[in-house]
Amino acid sequence: MTVSESARPGAGTPSPAARFSADWLAQREWLDGRSRSHRLTGLAADWLASRSGGRGGPLGIVDLGSGSASNLRFLAPRLPGPQRWRLVDHDPALLALARRHGATLRDSVGDRLAVQTCCRDLSPVDEGLLADADLVVASALFDLVSRPWAEALVAASAARRQALLFTLSVDGDWAFLDAAGHRIEDEEDIAIRTLFQVHQRRDKGLGPALGGSAPAVLAAAMAAAGYRLESAATPWHLAAGDEARLPLAASLLQGWHDAALQLVPEEASRLEGWRSRRLAGLTAGELGLTVGHRDLLALPPAGGA
Numbered sequence: 001m002t003v004s005e006s007a008r009p010g011a012g013t014p015s016p017a018a019r020f021s022a023d024w025l026a027q028r029e030w031l032d033g034r035s036r037s038h039r040l041t042g043l044a045a046d047w048l049a050s051r052s053g054g055r056g057g058p059l060g061i062v063d064l065g066s067g068s069a070s071n072l073r074f075l076a077p078r079l080p081g082p083q084r085w086r087l088v089d090h091d092p093a094l095l096a097l098a099r100r101h102g103a104t105l106r107d108s109v110g111d112r113l114a115v116q117t118c119c120r121d122l123s124p125v126d127e128g129l130l131a132d133a134d135l136v137v138a139s140a141l142f143d144l145v146s147r148p149w150a151e152a153l154v155a156a157s158a159a160r161r162q163a164l165l166f167t168l169s170v171d172g173d174w175a176f177l178d179a180a181g182h183r184i185e186d187e188e189d190i191a192i193r194t195l196f197q198v199h200q201r202r203d204k205g206l207g208p209a210l211g212g213s214a215p216a217v218l219a220a221a222m223a224a225a226g227y228r229l230e231s232a233a234t235p236w237h238l239a240a241g242d243e244a245r246l247p248l249a250a251s252l253l254q255g256w257h258d259a260a261l262q263l264v265p266e267e268a269s270r271l272e273g274w275r276s277r278r279l280a281g282l283t284a285g286e287l288g289l290t291v292g293h294r295d296l297l298a299l300p301p302a303g304g305a
Contacts, residue, residue: 029070032139037232037295041078044135044149044165045108047299049080051134058084058114062133064122064140064153065089069098071167072115073105075137081107084114088129092119123206125152133162140168140293142214143200146207150214151221154298158225164298168234172197172212173292174256176278181241184289188274192260199259215294227298234293241285249282249289281295 048059056185060083063071066087076083077138095117102115122145130136136157142150157164174193175183200211210217215231222229238245251262257275261268279285 004128006303007186009156027251028072031238031245031248032109032168033074035234035293036074036139039080040165040167040230040232040295040297041075043230043299044075044080044163047163048135052080052141058082059134060084060086060132061135061137062086062088064129064136066095066117067091067096068094069101071137071139072249073101075165076105076113077106079108079135081109081111081235082114083107084116084132084272085205086116086118086133088118088120088122090119090121095119097106103157116256118165123149125149125156130156130160130162130284133157133160135163137165137167138192139166142166142218143172143211144204144206144209145214146203147210147217150210150217152171154218154221154225154227157298158227158300161300163300164227164296167229167295168293169214170200170212170216170297171215171292171294172200174252175290176239176281176292177288179286179288181237181239181288184287188270189278192256192274195260195263196256199263208223215296218296222298224240225298226301228301230297230299232295234295235291236291236293238289240282240288242288243285246282252289252291253278253282260302 052059057285059080061075061083063069063085066072066089069087071083072087076085085102087095087102089095089098094246099115099117102113105118107113107199121126136153154164174196175185176189178184201209203209219229219231238249253275257271261271278287282289
């Protein structure tokens with residue numbers, strides 16, 4: 001079984017009701033776009049442009065765990081064309097949304113995209129998963145996968161000389177912010193964050209999950225495969241008093257609470273007290289949130305086909 005954007009705890013584990021909701025994906029898309037590295041996107045665009053100069057036909061881009069195509073919406077207008085996308089996810093309802101979005105998008109010079117959807121699991125890492133791709137992309141995915149799966153993906157892509165752009169991989173860190181934007185935490189915050197980090201490593205369908213170690217594991221695998229690696233910290237920041245983002249902040253808080261509760265149900269009362277206290281601070285505009293992420297770009301070694 002694969003994991004998709006519809007089922008991923010990702011950057012904060014929304015509550016079960018939100019986890020499978022297109023509304024949750026829409027809530028986070030704005031923040032994803034603001035947070036992710038435009039510099040790495042530009043470097044990927046430059047690499048694709050240099051690759052297209054020596055060959056005919058469209059540039060192939062495969063989006064793993066594509067969900068409703070937020071990655072496509074962000075990247076397509078920033079990358080050169082012509083572009084041929086294959087969106088891979090196991091959720092047919094989200095892929096139907098993705099197809100509708102893809103029909104309205106253009107590349108960086110205004111040309112239409114060729115968009116194909118593929119409803120399948122992410123395992124195994126085989127020819128059908130990676131075929132005809134120049135660039136393999138994924139967003140908010142790798143905290144859910146296992147080390148063997150991640151390493152197999154990097155090795156298979158390196159053998160095909162495919163570039164990799166993996167964005168918004170959570171690093172396991174989150175914290176509350178005061179009104180001035182400074183990080184604050186107490187003993188309960190630390191304890192519940194630790195429980196959340198343990199929960200992140202539960203099997204999500206591809207073996208014991210990497211959780212917050214995903215960026216480091218990916219970077220090590222990319223370096224071992226001979227890739228030229230670029231990396232950027234891309235944390236989410238939700239400022240105190242941002243009423244428009246309060247539903248997203250509340251979903252994140254609820255998700256952290258729910259993850260901890262699954263591990264220590266006997267402490268339900270204490271956890272609910274913590275949740276209520278922190279929600280009151282968010283609602284009053286006294287607290288914000290930060291959630292750690294990292295973007296990685298891996299380019300094949302110079303030279304070769």
